[in-house]
Amino acid sequence: MDKGSPDELTVISDPVVVTENNTQEEQTNEAQELFDDNASTDSAYDDQRADEKPTPEQSPEDERKKREEEKKRKKKEEEEAAKKPFGLGADFEPLLNDVETSDITLFIQDENDEKFSVNAHSLILSTRSHVIKKMIQENGGSKELFVPQIKSRRVLEQLVRFLYTDKVSDGLEDIFIDLIKTATTFEAVHLKVACGAFSSDKLTEDNWLEFYQFAKENNEKDLAENSLQFIASNFETGLLEHQQYRDLPFNVICDLLERDDLGCEETALFNMILNWQEHKQASDEEIQKAVDLIRLPIVSARDLKKTFKDHKLINKDRYVEAMEYHVMPEFFDSQLIQNEKRFHFRRAMLKFVWVTQRGNFNNYKISQDGNTIEKTGANNWDLMGISSKPLESGIQYFQVKIDQLNTDRSGMAIGLTYDPNMGSSSYSSCMSVSMEYGAYNLVAVPGKPAHNYQVGDVFGFVVDFISDEVRVYENGKLAYTSTGHHCKKLWAIVCLYYKDDRVSLCNDYPLNKLSNEV
Numbered sequence: 001m002d003k004g005s006p007d008e009l010t011v012i013s014d015p016v017v018v019t020e021n022n023t024q025e026e027q028t029n030e031a032q033e034l035f036d037d038n039a040s041t042d043s044a045y046d047d048q049r050a051d052e053k054p055t056p057e058q059s060p061e062d063e064r065k066k067r068e069e070e071k072k073r074k075k076k077e078e079e080e081a082a083k084k085p086f087g088l089g090a091d092f093e094p095l096l097n098d099v100e101t102s103d104i105t106l107f108i109q110d111e112n113d114e115k116f117s118v119n120a121h122s123l124i125l126s127t128r129s130h131v132i133k134k135m136i137q138e139n140g141g142s143k144e145l146f147v148p149q150i151k152s153r154r155v156l157e158q159l160v161r162f163l164y165t166d167k168v169s170d171g172l173e174d175i176f177i178d179l180i181k182t183a184t185t186f187e188a189v190h191l192k193v194a195c196g197a198f199s200s201d202k203l204t205e206d207n208w209l210e211f212y213q214f215a216k217e218n219n220e221k222d223l224a225e226n227s228l229q230f231i232a233s234n235f236e237t238g239l240l241e242h243q244q245y246r247d248l249p250f251n252v253i254c255d256l257l258e259r260d261d262l263g264c265e266e267t268a269l270f271n272m273i274l275n276w277q278e279h280k281q282a283s284d285e286e287i288q289k290a291v292d293l294i295r296l297p298i299v300s301a302r303d304l305k306k307t308f309k310d311h312k313l314i315n316k317d318r319y320v321e322a323m324e325y326h327v328m329p330e331f332f333d334s335q336l337i338q339n340e341k342r343f344h345f346r347r348a349m350l351k352f353v354w355v356t357q358r359g360n361f362n363n364y365k366i367s368q369d370g371n372t373i374e375k376t377g378a379n380n381w382d383l384m385g386i387s388s389k390p391l392e393s394g395i396q397y398f399q400v401k402i403d404q405l406n407t408d409r410s411g412m413a414i415g416l417t418y419d420p421n422m423g424s425s426s427y428s429s430c431m432s433v434s435m436e437y438g439a440y441n442l443v444a445v446p447g448k449p450a451h452n453y454q455v456g457d458v459f460g461f462v463v464d465f466i467s468d469e470v471r472v473y474e475n476g477k478l479a480y481t482s483t484g485h486h487c488k489k490l491w492a493i494v495c496l497y498y499k500d501d502r503v504s505l506c507n508d509y510p511l512n513k514l515s516n517e518v
Contacts, residue, residue, distance in 0.1 A: 245275075296318055375498060391416075391489070
């Protein structure tokens with residue numbers, strides 16, 4: 001378009017539009033109106049500025065306070081953020097069952113033929129499970145995916161939750177087996193591991209057998225071992241005392257008898273087999289395998305003659321071997337003794353309660369179950385607790401946990417004594433973890449240098465009467481070893497110096513999981 005064309009519009013400002021068709025007078029009038037409006041606005045603005053009071057400059061003290069407040073605010077935000085879980089799992093958790101962002105719906109038909117669904121994200125599911133990825137790919141692009149392998153609403157919820165967050169919720173003991181099966185089906189390896197570890201912590205005398213049988217059927221070795229380990233450590237007080245073994249399958253009876261950590265006398269185990277036979281009305285042939293697992297060489301000579309000598313189920317050659325082993329152990333081949341389990345003493349956690357032998361009874365209290373001792377009197381050395389029975393055969397151990405401390409200073413001795421009637425002034429003659437001197441003492445002979453201890457620490461003592469060795473463990477790791485010249489009968493002992501200090505018996509570190517590396 002040529003310059004000066006009548007059709008050309010030139011925008012000067014709003015609302016004044018000037019074209020070459022405007023007359024000079026019209027342009028002048030419009031410009032004057034615009035000027036008057038601007039002048040009026042400027043005047044009003046100047047009046048407003050005149051009414052405002054000038055803001056005084058902040059003093060250095062005010063600026064300092066402002067900086068401090070800002071610093072506190074940021075610190076508070078950081079502390080609150082630190083309390084929240086972090087990582088991809090924490091970031092993905094808000095996406096669980098989110099309707100707005102989800103692109104697929106998983107649904108199941110439960111045992112009652114009721115439909116239940118969960119909203120999810122196909123990308124997350126496909127990344128976490130190759131099986132689910134294949135199911136999505138074969139679903140023909142549908143936004144709904146039926147999962148026939150799952151029949152429980154809670155199992156579906158927990159599967160999806162774990163795929164998003166890597167976390168297993170509490171209170172799921174009743175569906176753990178179903179969860180492990182589901183984890184196996186969908187190749188969710190980490191869920192399988194998490195369930196196995198968590199369920200081991202939830203084992204009870206009521207559910208261990210169910211977990212064990214499931215683990216054996218599905219080759220879950222860790223869960224199977226943990227289940228047997230649990231009941232082995234509670235064998236005398238659980239299965240044996242209440243005769244719960246009578247309802248066990250025979251293969252489980254044999255699996256238990258194979259273990260080295262079954263804390264029970266061989267004569268009691270033999271009587272258990274006979275009681276099981278009577279209860280099940282089983283034949284001699286049916287129980288012979290279990291009888292052959294009784295370790296005759298470690299039975300005392302008196303019990304061998306009294307219980308086993310003329311019994312029809314006892315192999316005569318094995319009986320003679322056991323008697324000869326008692327009379328001439330040095331003539332037995334060392335390889336035979338090392339390789340054959342029937343020569344191995346069973347390692348057992350000593351089951352006892354704390355009792356009082358000497359000392360001021362007003363200075364301490366023992367819990368009703370006998371597991372816990374607390375100093376209630378004035379600060380002083382006072383013999384407080386002795387085990388209700390001694391350690392005297394095979395390989396036995398016990399563990400004591402520090403539950404409460406009044407002070408950071410040293411003030412307790414936990415260990416072993418050969419004299420259950422010892423006075424409070426002679427406690428140091430026992431083998432102990434002597435906190436007062438910061439060393440492991442054995443009959444007043446200094447051991448390792450001082451060490452720190454705190455609430456939650458666990459001290460364990462393994463007494464090996466076969467090798468004449470005592471091992472002291474601190475939080476599952478070997479701390480001190482004493483070899484040779486030990487008494488053939490020892491009692492556990494605890495002495496507390498400071499008021500309100502408290503310790504209790506525990507089994508936080510199973511014997512087969514203790515580390516022998518110093």
